[in-house]
Amino acid sequence: MEMNCPRCNKPAVKSGKLIRGGGEVQKYLCQTCGYQFWEGQELRSLGSNPPCPKCQASTQKYGTGFKAGEKVRKYRCGSCGHVFLDRSLEEVE
Ligand SMILES: [Zn+2]
Numbered sequence: 001m002e003m004n005c006p007r008c009n010k011p012a013v014k015s016g017k018l019i020r021g022g023g024e025v026q027k028y029l030c031q032t033c034g035y036q037f038w039e040g041q042e043l044r045s046l047g048s049n050p051p052c053p054k055c056q057a058s059t060q061k062y063g064t065g066f067k068a069g070e071k072v073r074k075y076r077c078g079s080c081g082h083v084f085l086d087r088s089l090e091e092v093e
């Protein structure tokens with residue numbers, strides 16, 4: 001099955017599997033922009049905050065934190081108050 005990159009809409013190639021939610025999903029890699037995504041990934045528009053990983057509510061920026069020595073954005077859930085780091089290290093200002 002052909003998949004297109006959600007970011008640049010060019011064809012993407014399969015790049016291994018990912019265990020997610022107890023099941024295996026197909027991972028894809030865009031050869032044009034290098035974006036990685038997986039089947040069934042909840043697509044969010046670029047620039048918007050990621051949803052809370054606990055309750056899926058909307059979040060607000062909450063400063064920056066460090067993950068594996070890299071600066072990443074921190075977000076705070078407006079519903080449950082959960083604070084988390086952005087998963088995607090490729091999103092930079
Ligand atoms: Zn792309």
Ligand SMILES: [Zn+2]
Pocket residue numbers: 052053054055056057077078079080081082
């Ligand atoms: Zn939450």
